[in-house]
Amino acid sequence: MRGYxxxxxxxxxxxxxxxxxxxxxxxxxxxxxxxxxxxxxGMESGQVDPRQIAALRHEYGFDQPVLxxxxxxxxxxxxxxxxxxxxxxxxxxxxxxxxxxxxxxxTASALLLAVVLGGGLAVAATYxxxxxxxxxxxxxxxxxxxxxxxxxxLLLVESFSFRLRWFPAFGNDGPRxxxxxxxxxxVPTGAQxxxxxxxxxxxxxxQAYVETARAKGAGRWRVHLRHALRNASxxxxxxxxxxxxxxxxxxxxxxxxxxxxGLGRVTAAAVTAQDIPVVxxxxxxxxxxxxxxxxxxxxxxxxxxxxxxVAAGGRASAV
Amino acid sequence: xxxxxxxxxxxxSGTHDEAAGTxxxxxxxxxxxxxxxxxxxxVHDRPTGTHHATNGVHGRAGDRRAxxxxxxxxxxxxxxxxxxxxxxxxxxxAAVRGVDLDVWPGQVTAVVGESGSGKSxxxxxxxxxxxxxxxxxxxxxxxxxxxxxxxSEPELRAVRGARIGLVPQDPTVSLNPVKRVGEQxxxxxxxxxxxxxxxxxxxxxxxxxxxxLPDAAVRAxxxxxxxxxxxxxxxxxxxxxxxxxxLIIADEPTSALDxxxxxxxxxxxxxxxxxxxxGILLVTHDLGVAADRAQRLVVMSRGRVVExxxxxxxxxxxxxxxxxxxxxxAPSLASARRRPTATVRTADTADTADTAPAGxxxxxxxxxxxxxxxRLPGSGDGPRTLRAVDDVSFTLGRGRTLALVGESGSGKSxxxxxxxxxxxxxxxxxxxxxxxxxxxxGARARELRRRSQLVYQNPYASLDPRFSVGEVVVEPxxxxxxxxxRSRLARxxxxxxxxxxxxxxxxxxxxxxxGGQRQRVAIARALALSPDLVVCDxxxxxxDVSVQAQVLELLAELQADTGVAYLFISHDLAVxxxxxxxxxxxxxxxxxxSGPAEDLFARPRHAYTRELLAAIPGGHVLSPAxxxxxx
Numbered sequence: 001m002r003g004y005x006x007x008x009x010x011x012x013x014x015x016x017x018x019x020x021x022x023x024x025x026x027x028x029x030x031x032x033x034x035x036x037x038x039x040x041x042g043m044e045s046g047q048v049d050p051r052q053i054a055a056l057r058h059e060y061g062f063d064q065p066v067l068x069x070x071x072x073x074x075x076x077x078x079x080x081x082x083x084x085x086x087x088x089x090x091x092x093x094x095x096x097x098x099x100x101x102x103x104x105x106x107t108a109s110a111l112l113l114a115v116v117l118g119g120g121l122a123v124a125a126t127y128x129x130x131x132x133x134x135x136x137x138x139x140x141x142x143x144x145x146x147x148x149x150x151x152x153x154l155l156l157v158e159s160f161s162f163r164l165r166w167f168p169a170f171g172n173d174g175p176r177x178x179x180x181x182x183x184x185x186x187v188p189t190g191a192q193x194x195x196x197x198x199x200x201x202x203x204x205x206x207q208a209y210v211e212t213a214r215a216k217g218a219g220r221w222r223v224h225l226r227h228a229l230r231n232a233s234x235x236x237x238x239x240x241x242x243x244x245x246x247x248x249x250x251x252x253x254x255x256x257x258x259x260x261x262g263l264g265r266v267t268a269a270a271v272t273a274q275d276i277p278v279v280x281x282x283x284x285x286x287x288x289x290x291x292x293x294x295x296x297x298x299x300x301x302x303x304x305x306x307x308x309x310v311a312a313g314g315r316a317s318a319v
Numbered sequence: 320x321x322x323x324x325x326x327x328x329x330x331x332s333g334t335h336d337e338a339a340g341t342x343x344x345x346x347x348x349x350x351x352x353x354x355x356x357x358x359x360x361x362v363h364d365r366p367t368g369t370h371h372a373t374n375g376v377h378g379r380a381g382d383r384r385a386x387x388x389x390x391x392x393x394x395x396x397x398x399x400x401x402x403x404x405x406x407x408x409x410x411x412x413a414a415v416r417g418v419d420l421d422v423w424p425g426q427v428t429a430v431v432g433e434s435g436s437g438k439s440x441x442x443x444x445x446x447x448x449x450x451x452x453x454x455x456x457x458x459x460x461x462x463x464x465x466x467x468x469x470x471s472e473p474e475l476r477a478v479r480g481a482r483i484g485l486v487p488q489d490p491t492v493s494l495n496p497v498k499r500v501g502e503q504x505x506x507x508x509x510x511x512x513x514x515x516x517x518x519x520x521x522x523x524x525x526x527x528x529x530x531x532l533p534d535a536a537v538r539a540x541x542x543x544x545x546x547x548x549x550x551x552x553x554x555x556x557x558x559x560x561x562x563x564x565x566l567i568i569a570d571e572p573t574s575a576l577d578x579x580x581x582x583x584x585x586x587x588x589x590x591x592x593x594x595x596x597x598g599i600l601l602v603t604h605d606l607g608v609a610a611d612r613a614q615r616l617v618v619m620s621r622g623r624v625v626e627x628x629x630x631x632x633x634x635x636x637x638x639x640x641x642x643x644x645x646x647x648x649a650p651s652l653a654s655a656r657r658r659p660t661a662t663v664r665t666a667d668t669a670d671t672a673d674t675a676p677a678g679x680x681x682x683x684x685x686x687x688x689x690x691x692x693x694r695l696p697g698s699g700d701g702p703r704t705l706r707a708v709d710d711v712s713f714t715l716g717r718g719r720t721l722a723l724v725g726e727s728g729s730g731k732s733x734x735x736x737x738x739x740x741x742x743x744x745x746x747x748x749x750x751x752x753x754x755x756x757x758x759x760x761g762a763r764a765r766e767l768r769r770r771s772q773l774v775y776q777n778p779y780a781s782l783d784p785r786f787s788v789g790e791v792v793v794e795p796x797x798x799x800x801x802x803x804x805r806s807r808l809a810r811x812x813x814x815x816x817x818x819x820x821x822x823x824x825x826x827x828x829x830x831x832x833x834g835g836q837r838q839r840v841a842i843a844r845a846l847a848l849s850p851d852l853v854v855c856d857x858x859x860x861x862x863d864v865s866v867q868a869q870v871l872e873l874l875a876e877l878q879a880d881t882g883v884a885y886l887f888i889s890h891d892l893a894v895x896x897x898x899x900x901x902x903x904x905x906x907x908x909x910x911x912x913s914g915p916a917e918d919l920f921a922r923p924r925h926a927y928t929r930e931l932l933a934a935i936p937g938g939h940v941l942s943p944a945x946x947x948x949x950x
């Protein structure tokens with residue numbers, strides 16, 4: 001077991017490095033650099049001294065060869081230092097740390113909503129014996145996946161803020177302001193959870209052990225929740241692990257639509273300004289969250305399915 | 320659970336009422352029959368003709384019941400006029416049509432039939448454990464005071480598990496993989512008795528012990544995947560008997576198990592029934608198993624009961640042509656000389672025709688001291704290995720059939736894979752047609768592939784569902800770039816003709832064919848490149864007995880025509896007896912005994928061979944009857 005965890009941690013480090021490097025290469029490939037971008041903005045308003053630009057470029061190291069830049073950035077990143085934002089001059093780490101709580105609130109509540117709504121929908125759709133109700137419930141997830149997030153957000157704002165005036169349309173003030181953005185973010189996420197869980201519940205309910213349970217005299221509800229659900233939860237759990245990455249990406253759109261402060265807004269601003277240190281920091285942070293969640297998911301598998309202990313042990317022994 | 324569930328109950332309740340009406344009439348008939356029963360001393364069988372005259376059921380008088388203890392006075396379970404159909408996209412399919420069936424306390428009643436005969440549907444309809452699209456159309460299922468066909472779902476739940484236990488078909492998939500074995504037995508007690516969590520857990524261990532599971536306390540804490548198939552079936556028997564049911568429905572309880580395990584499990588089930596007076600409804604495709612175990616036999620075909628009565632009478636003097644057909648094709652009952660004589664003779668002629676010029680001495684395949692080891696997941700203290708094949712040697716001549724016989728885990732399939740070079744031997748050598756192919760790679764390995772082919776056990780899984788039958792058959796030709804499109808098509812037609820399939824199946828998908836037809840397609844594919852060797856891995860195990868007989872006959876014919884050699888892998892000695900020239904019995908990776916088939920069956924030397932032979936169900940009981948039928 002310990003060998004398995006060590007192996008997985010090594011893999012996680014590899015993923016982080018790869019994400020950081022790919023992000024660096026992509027940003028490097030893009031034309032221009034943050035200083036030129038800023039200077040470009042300045043040039044419209046008035047004079048910018050070319051010598052000043054050169055000095056700035058030198059200060060941030062943009063005049064050095066790519067490989068040198070990369071090793072410098074990576075060396076500092078490993079120590080937790082992502083440098084200073086080109087746009088604001090603040091350290092990247094504190095910029096991210098300031099934005100993080102808002103985004104964590106948003107994504108965590110969105111994930112919770114998604115699991116509850118998606119899971120509930122899947123259980124209801126597989127449990128009901130009314131054909132029309134099942135068809136209706138099963139038609140919701142594909143709809144939820146296919147409508148764009150910003151559109152869902154606008155629709156919710158239109159009805160619940162402007163018409164009903166139940167929730168504020170934008171801002172970060174208190175839990176009431178969280179409801180609509182979290183719901184918006186939860187729609188595509190929950191829809192995917194519902195799709196996967198419903199499918200694996202149908203598969204599980206077709207298995208022979210379900211018949212054994214029925215032959216014991218167990219009621220439908222018991223068969224559904226005690227026997228089928230636990231067996232069906234594994235694929236859904238895998239999806240949840242993958243969706244955490246999607247939630248972070250989704251927060252960019254949702255925070256923009258609802259004018260919320262947070263990591264998503266920071267990311268959007270940094271990309272517009274070609275603020276390379278900040279973007280690099282966001283990418284590394286996102287990868288870290290993603291890798292951690294999936295490691296946790298993998299460690300939870302054996303708790304849900306005892307057969308997986310054997311596989312993990314087997315892989316661990318091969319290390 | 321279906322959208323149809325609730326509506327089905329409402330919709331058919333009317334029918335049930337009508338059925339209840341006729342039931343009174345039926346009862347009347349039975350009371351009268353009961354009268355006769357007393358009078359003639361032992362005629363408890365229904366005068367079926369009065370009841371379902373059109374059924375063509377051969378009811379019997381003169382029941383010499385072999386039940387133990389005091390003779391019961393009334394059946395435990397009385398099914399009358401049971402009809403079940405399945406709603407499918409293509410319409411309604413009647414699976415069970417007007418079945419009458421009785422189970423008596425303390426007795427085993429066997430329902431025998433081939434796949435699609437409705438035997439399993441009948442068994443499941445008793446406690447209404449039908450698939451979502453199954454509808455109980457008509458009939459009564461009297462059990463104690465109740466008609467199970469009319470009970471509500473909550474009322475049924477009080478019967479299921481408590482008064483009627485079910486032993487399902489495949490123990491490997493019938494236990495919940497994420498729950499401990501003890502927990503699954505305790506669930507029954509928690510549902511039907513006043514047991515608390517703790518007392519149920521303790522009692523579950525006792526029940527597991529009663530079901531014959533060794534180290535029950537340890538096993539109860541294990542998960543299903545940590546138990547062998549036989550142990551899992553015992554756990555399922557424990558689930559069935561936990562609440563002390565009056566009736567146990569066993570649906571093919573041992574079909575997925577090795578013969579020696581099968582025997583022990585059935586012995587145990589029978590003993591439990593005798594001790595507690597429980598009635599058993601044993602559903603099986605294996606007439607041999609039924610013959611050994613059941614006091615009463617019910618033969619089903621196409622949803623109807625074609626014959627019913629005391630086992631001994633039915634077997635000694637089958638009335639219905641279908642029963643006779645079933646008896647004749649049951650492999651465990653076939654006399655040893657039937658097909659083999661034909662096979663040996665034709666193969667001999669093939670031998671002389673084929674190998675006389677080349678020199679009959681050179682064998683086609685020679686395995687020398689083959690060893691295959693697998694690494695097991697270690698538990699910290701270094702890598703452990705499993706010796707799956709342990710010093711195995713044999714020779715297989717051209718146009719001959721060598722059978723590797725053994726139970727699961729004996730290494731027979733691994734040996735075949737080594738011969739085919741689908742796996743690499745740890746040590747030892749494989750000679751194919753005189754050349755050493757043990758380490759052959761590249762072009763030589765490919766040449767070996769051309770000359771040796773494989774027929775798998777499960778024709779439902781071994782054919783690509785997206786290919787047409789024609790594509791399946793010509794795929795080996797395409798892979799080896801033999802001929803052009805037109806010549807391949809001609810070859811496919813020819814091959815299908817050889818395996819007795821009409822050319823019209825060329826365009827059809829495997830899913831549209833029956834199991835036997837699919838296995839014929841698989842055989843045609845194996846023969847496409849005119850190989851010297853075909854490895855048949857349990858080629859008839861997934862097929863019905865009458866289809867088994869046809870496929871075995873086909874294999875023998877093809878051998879006679881083409882001079883192909885078979886390496887025939889099987890767990891079933893009864894099947895091997897019909898096809899093999901030589902037999903090698905394997906156990907735990909080693910060949911314990913080998914020799915000409917006739918000798919081995921007549922004079923088994925090794926104790927394990929004798930044990931295997933003794934475990935063949937039905938062998939002793941039926942051979943005289945079978946002999947009279949076949950002659």
